[in-house]
Amino acid sequence: MFIKLALKSLFNRKGSVALTLLAMVVSIFVLLGVEHIRHQAKESFGNTVSGVDLIVGARTGSLNLLLYSVFRIGSPTNNLSWQSYEDITSNANIDWAIPISLGDSHKGYRVMGTSREYFKYFSYGAQRSLKFSQGAAFNNLFDLVLGSQVAQQLGYKLGDTLVLSHGIAATSFSTHDDKPFTVVGILEPTGTPVDQTLHVSLQGIEAIHIDWQQGVKIPGRSTSEQQLQQLDLTPKSITAFMVGLESKMTTFTIQRSINQYSSEPLMAILPGVALSELWQMMSMIENILRLISALVFIAALLGLSALLLVSIRERQQEINLLRSIGASPTFIFILIELEALLITLVATGVALIILCGTIFSLQDILATQFGLFISANIFYPSTFVVMAAIFSGSFIACCIPASAAFLKAQQK
Numbered sequence: 001m002f003i004k005l006a007l008k009s010l011f012n013r014k015g016s017v018a019l020t021l022l023a024m025v026v027s028i029f030v031l032l033g034v035e036h037i038r039h040q041a042k043e044s045f046g047n048t049v050s051g052v053d054l055i056v057g058a059r060t061g062s063l064n065l066l067l068y069s070v071f072r073i074g075s076p077t078n079n080l081s082w083q084s085y086e087d088i089t090s091n092a093n094i095d096w097a098i099p100i101s102l103g104d105s106h107k108g109y110r111v112m113g114t115s116r117e118y119f120k121y122f123s124y125g126a127q128r129s130l131k132f133s134q135g136a137a138f139n140n141l142f143d144l145v146l147g148s149q150v151a152q153q154l155g156y157k158l159g160d161t162l163v164l165s166h167g168i169a170a171t172s173f174s175t176h177d178d179k180p181f182t183v184v185g186i187l188e189p190t191g192t193p194v195d196q197t198l199h200v201s202l203q204g205i206e207a208i209h210i211d212w213q214q215g216v217k218i219p220g221r222s223t224s225e226q227q228l229q230q231l232d233l234t235p236k237s238i239t240a241f242m243v244g245l246e247s248k249m250t251t252f253t254i255q256r257s258i259n260q261y262s263s264e265p266l267m268a269i270l271p272g273v274a275l276s277e278l279w280q281m282m283s284m285i286e287n288i289l290r291l292i293s294a295l296v297f298i299a300a301l302l303g304l305s306a307l308l309l310v311s312i313r314e315r316q317q318e319i320n321l322l323r324s325i326g327a328s329p330t331f332i333f334i335l336i337e338l339e340a341l342l343i344t345l346v347a348t349g350v351a352l353i354i355l356c357g358t359i360f361s362l363q364d365i366l367a368t369q370f371g372l373f374i375s376a377n378i379f380y381p382s383t384f385v386v387m388a389a390i391f392s393g394s395f396i397a398c399c400i401p402a403s404a405a406f407l408k409a410q411q412k
Contacts, residue, residue: 146187
């Protein structure tokens with residue numbers, strides 16, 4: 001009976017109710033959308049690198065090591081020796097290792113020296129492996145693999161040659177122009193720092209610096225590619241390396257042994273833990289987004305409350321009729337609250353449908369352009385908490401018009 005009366009009353013005022021419903025849909029869409037994207041962005045951020053058990057580098061802060069090894073931001077305090085790398089990775093509990101050498105750039109994009117294991121073992125998101133949209137991994141000394149964004153922004157294609165710059169400045173006057181690289185592969189978009197990186201072999205990094213000393217090219221010295229092929233280009237040092245273990249049970253044991261390594265000061269971090277720490281530092285942005293969406297919803301609730309409050313004056317005859325057939329003031333109060341909850345219920349349902357459809361249609365764009373791997377499944381514990389808050393807020397906001405109707409009903 002309550003629902004039938006509430007529906008008829010709402011249909012009688014369908015024009016104003018439709019506008020209020022639209023405002024509620026928009027506000028709930030924003031509120032649930034921000035909450036879902038926040039939740040998924042946190043997971044996506046945590047999966048910038050996945051499947052890596054430890055990241056090892058020279059002793060520094062854990063966030064600094066994470067930033068330069070994964071996000072290519074900043075610079076290491078020091079390098080670690082190749083001998084230490086070989087010594088540590090010879091441990092039987094280590095399944096694979098990916099060496100990383102940073103320090104050069106190309107038109108503002110970072111260059112990373114690594115091994116072919118990088119393309120085999122590095123993963124991101126939910127254990128997604130790197131894939132090539134064109135070409136393949138490097139084989140020769142001066143082969144180069146581009147991240148998708150580098151190729152797109154700079155217009156490079158397979159077979160193009162390019163010159164690396166010494167250092168990481170956006171504009172550099174120290175270039176390795178005597179030893180150009182050839183593009184042999186372009187990676188598919190990942191939405192991670194991989195897209196903004198140029199990848200070469202560790203031997204290629206050593207080769208372009210063979211005629212350099214203390215960051216300056218030695219005048220009159222130029223080693224040809226044929227001569228380089230005869231040299232031992234094993235690096236003397238690297239920036240960091242990533243480790244995958246045979247068993248997760250040995251993670252803390254290996255980490256402790258690296259942190260206590262006697263030959264040189266090193267540290268090993270768990271990327272998942274370090275990523276969580278970094279996300280916590282960004283919590284202010286997260287809270288601002290929540291606040292904005294909450295204010296939008298509060299504004300919609302005030303509109304709903306105002307609509308029902310104004311309608312009380314117009315519905316004086318309806319209230320009198322209900323009282324004359326025996327309806328109590330409490331009945332009138334419940335009826336007004338039920339109308340508000342019905343509007344909220346319909347608005348929530350419509351907002352959920354639109355949100356799911358929007359996310360489903362934009363999944364690929366969000367993944368490739370922004371690195372957000374958003375699931376179309378929006379139902380998880382925090383979603384239900386937000387929905388409970390929506391209905392509770394609607395009930396509280398509409399206590400004012402419901403109370404006004406209750407008082408008018410008492411007067412009859």
